[in-house]
Amino acid sequence: MQSLFQEVAPLRQASREMVRELGFLQAIYLPAEMPYSHSHVLLELGHCGVLNQNELGERLQLEKSSISRIIRQLSDIGLVQVIMDLQDKRVKQVSLTEAGQKRLQRIHDDANQRVQAALALLQPEQRSQVVAGLELYARALNRSRLQNTYAIRPIQAQDNPGVAHLIRRVMPEFGASGPGFALHDPEVDQMFDTYSQSRHAYFVVHHQGLILGGGGIAPLSGGDHEICELRKMYFMPELRGLGLGQKMMDTCLAAARQLGFKQCYLETLKTMTQAQGLYAKNGFQPLAKPLGNTGHFSCDSWFLLSL
């Protein structure tokens, strides 16, 4: 961790300088023609086609009230058109008019020219380095932010319906809905009660009261006393790719060690490719055949890890 910390300061410094320069870039965008926020709305509409005001606010990081006023002004000068949604009369769909598209084109041309002038000062390999660096950092910040909006905690009694819904929602997605899958375990509807037993642990990923992921540890049924099973680790689609699988894995393995287990077993499906990658990354070794007696005879892939 120490070495990581040493990289933070230079990165923040570089980031500040870049933002500063981007500020200058923007300051000469379209001198005094309109506020930047208005240009940004046009840019966003050009990129997405049609958006309602809430969506615009989220994308531009502006208050809905600001958006409301900006849209009114842009509408007054004929750069955007606002049409009421027919299905839902609460929402207003905003899109560019012809004039708006023309104006947007000018903004684009101008910005392109300036960015191009800067790029021309770099070697080709430096240019790709810049793009790669910016994309990587944006993605890392994004994942980090989303990770923090979701929290992991031990399961509670009121989570039972949420966890049951999660399991029933995710397993069929990978074709794991027939007999011989964990989907039909009686514990699915009483996860809290099941995992309150000794040497059991279950954790959930939650956000604003919703259960969006889960995973747990239990003694391997019909197996050695020192072997635990990593069980029922599932995530809703919107959670995937955020690195939360790793966090959940860390949490579960820590709990397993805490409970005195020496090895961790798991069984899964080859079709769950993302999960397979996570297991490999954490040092799980593939087995030729299952351990214990879990009753999940439809699984086709088994792993073991020394804790």
Add this chain to the structure above:
Amino acid sequence: MQSLFQEVAPLRQASREMVRELGFLQAIYLPAEMPYSHSHVLLELGHCGVLNQNELGERLQLEKSSISRIIRQLSDIGLVQVIMDLQDKRVKQVSLTEAGQKRLQRIHDDANQRVQAALALLQPEQRSQVVAGLELYARALNRSRLQNTYAIRPIQAQDNPGVAHLIRRVMPEFGASGPGFALHDPEVDQMFDTYSQSRHAYFVVHHQGLILGGGGIAPLSGGDHEICELRKMYFMPELRGLGLGQKMMDTCLAAARQLGFKQCYLETLKTMTQAQGLYAKNGFQPLAKPLGNTGHFSCDSWFLLSL
């Protein structure tokens, strides 16, 4: 140029996304404790120690009036101290108080933690890629911006004193002040008049009425009719490293071709290393001995280029 243009769109996209994520990062900086601008002032003061309000405004891209009010508020709550400069009673020197340093530390800790969380999601080589990419882009934008604040145009009559000052200022810097150097040419004080002759051209780099660089073309004295000499190309220190040498070179060589010359000769000093690099980059070939009869017998380095 076409291939360069194709890189602009992805870069702008990546840049927008990164700025958006940095916005989120900042939005959780210190929730609702104070406006970002106030935090930024503390950050900048922490970085630079002491600054006056003008300098703060430039660095943070804020109006001097905004800075004035922000400083008053920060001073009221005891985070910064304002002391009047003794030499110049117009300026107020702003610095952090003890309380300000403590607050800054908290801001830093918080930001470091968040950036570190994002960095932890990347591989070590990706981390250095991010830093390198950001630094490169910031530097390119900076150079591009500064290039645009300086303009190149043909010399005018009122430029004579400025150009003379430029030459007398720059040449001694490289030890080119004795006899046998262009510094003692009679033309130094009448550059406009000299370069108004036929087959002559001289250009200046100017900014806000100041002459900060120059360079020109003239027939090689005592040489072939088709050979011109690249003469008196000098830049003030603050201009160097911005790529303006290349721009001036382009301008002069274009003028030389326009005037019908077929080759371009120049003589210089080995100690002018930055200039030597520029000549090499533009295809100038080193010569073993001088051409023509320029009278600059103290030069030790000669180049020729086919136009």
Add this chain to the structure above:
DNA sequence: GAAGATTGAAACCTCAATCTTT
């Protein structure tokens, strides 16, 4: 009650005019 949108009040920033010192 919740979600999308609007409006008044207050905070923030910019622009232009002004003051003080050089």
Add this chain to the structure above:
DNA sequence: AAAGATTGAGGTTTCAATCTTC
């Protein structure tokens, strides 16, 4: 006149309260 700083007016954004529709 020029540079650093301040002040008043006006535009922009946020916060909180409100309206309408689901």
